Amino acid sequence: xxxxxxxxxxxxxxxxxxxxGLPAVRExxxxxxxxxxxxxxxxxxxxxxxxxxxxxxxxxxITVLEQKFCGYGASxxxxxxxxNGIAGRDRYARLHGHEAAVRLQKAMNDTVAEVIAVARxxxxxxxxxxxxxxxxxxxxxxxxxxxAFHAHELxxxxxxxxxxxxxxxxxxxxxxxxxxxTWTPHGARLHPVKLVKGLAAAVEALGVTIHESTxxxxxxxxxxxxxxxxxxxxxxxxxxEGFTAALKGQRRTWLPMNSSMIATEPxxxxxxxxxxxxxxxxxGDMAHAYMYAQRTADGRIALGxxxxxxxxxxxxxxxxxxQEATVAALREILTRFFPSLAGVRIEHAWSGVLGVPxxxxxxxxxxxxxxxxxxxxxxxxGVATANLAARTLRDLVRQxxxxxxxxxxxxxxxxxxxxxxxxxxxxxxxxxxxxYATYRAADRRERRYPDTRSSRLARLADRVAGRH
Numbered sequence: 189x190x191x192x193x194x195x196x197x198x199x200x201x202x203x204x205x206x207x208x209g210l211p212a213v214r215e216x217x218x219x220x221x222x223x224x225x226x227x228x229x230x231x232x233x234x235x236x237x238x239x240x241x242x243x244x245x246x247x248x249x250i251t252v253l254e255q256k257f258c259g260y261g262a263s264x265x266x267x268x269x270x271x272n273g274i275a276g277r278d279r280y281a282r283l284h285g286h287e288a289a290v291r292l293q294k295a296m297n298d299t300v301a302e303v304i305a306v307a308r309x310x311x312x313x314x315x316x317x318x319x320x321x322x323x324x325x326x327x328x329x330x331x332x333x334x335x336a337f338h339a340h341e342l343x344x345x346x347x348x349x350x351x352x353x354x355x356x357x358x359x360x361x362x363x364x365x366x367x368x369x370t371w372t373p374h375g376a377r378l379h380p381v382k383l384v385k386g387l388a389a390a391v392e393a394l395g396v397t398i399h400e401s402t403x404x405x406x407x408x409x410x411x412x413x414x415x416x417x418x419x420x421x422x423x424x425x426x427x428x429e430g431f432t433a434a435l436k437g438q439r440r441t442w443l444p445m446n447s448s449m450i451a452t453e454p455x456x457x458x459x460x461x462x463x464x465x466x467x468x469x470x471x472g473d474m475a476h477a478y479m480y481a482q483r484t485a486d487g488r489i490a491l492g493x494x495x496x497x498x499x500x501x502x503x504x505x506x507x508x509x510x511q512e513a514t515v516a517a518l519r520e521i522l523t524r525f526f527p528s529l530a531g532v533r534i535e536h537a538w539s540g541v542l543g544v545p546x547x548x549x550x551x552x553x554x555x556x557x558x559x560x561x562x563x564x565x566x567x568x569x570g571v572a573t574a575n576l577a578a579r580t581l582r583d584l585v586r587q588x589x590x591x592x593x594x595x596x597x598x599x600x601x602x603x604x605x606x607x608x609x610x611x612x613x614x615x616x617x618x619x620x621x622x623x624y625a626t627y628r629a630a631d632r633r634e635r636r637y638p639d640t641r642s643s644r645l646a647r648l649a650d651r652v653a654g655r656h
Contacts, residue, residue, distance in 0.1 A: 199509035230254030231263035234427035236578030259384030265540030271375035276549025312386030321375030430541030
């Protein structure tokens, strides 16, 4: 292990908070209260939902309850990828037809522009750079998957997507051994914490009440229960993503999958000249255990991937602390992609959880018989998907309360989707550990034995995961 890994700041929620500072925590709930809508969770989903509901119906009394502070979870720890990927689209195509999946994809494409536009309108400076998303292939098997993926996206209406060979890829970014890439304009780099802080401030300015340091222990119809009191409301919306398992009765609803990141020191002009990346696209790959990265506004590389994928009993981390072996593994990916950065210092490492349903499908639901709603299960694609989910929740609440009717969003195929729960322990721990070990083994095999066919190990892991 490079010595820089052991000297990195480890945890502290995330690099993004180290960069922008931890927020001053808002007052907790001080007793029983009432509202028209109570939102559980102060991340992107909850805050966007409060924002759009209050904009649409300023008279609504909306309360947001957050167990730590707004953006403590995935919203303040992610890779800063605002992009058009959505979990479960292909399954929705099988369930509802191709055209329904195309409508869902178009809504996601439009969501990238929506977030950028709202941030601009609200004066939120979140270091947004609209450079698109570049996903690279570095082995023959990855190239075959990349070409198939590119064709699949075109078939879902993304006609502005581009496919590059090795030379064109190198003109954008010089990733070692890259043999091809695909680029979509529907993506942007951003600073996650600057976005969530700005959004929370915008929501408060609209008159929404936010209580932090207020964990919700149970959700039931018309009630959100906390240690400090109960908030009663006709609508209770669960927006807790990877922390859902901590709620009473939700242990096996969504699995809290762990993802880890590192951030380098700021690179020199010479180092950037060697790498390229002038377009500041977000960067991903076609490995089975994939990576994701961005070039930050202050000239670092922030790079992530799966470390320890899951903690027994659906436990979550302690303020983002990350195992040294995971830091080393992420550093190995960094230097495999960019060998010239072998001596670069890693300054920060952190982790967070994302919500994974058993069928890997993001969903939005409002139960009209109880007033209970929820959105999430984004499987790592939540920066943009949370915005679409929030606008959909807004329309569902307005429809149910008689303030509005059916809309294009309420008719999307992910609305009302239900899925079975995860297996009890120890089966889900064994399954997830085995799945990612198999994915990593498949990636190693594909690097060692070049072949255009994907490793059979990966197909086995897909079946175990229930992803196909």
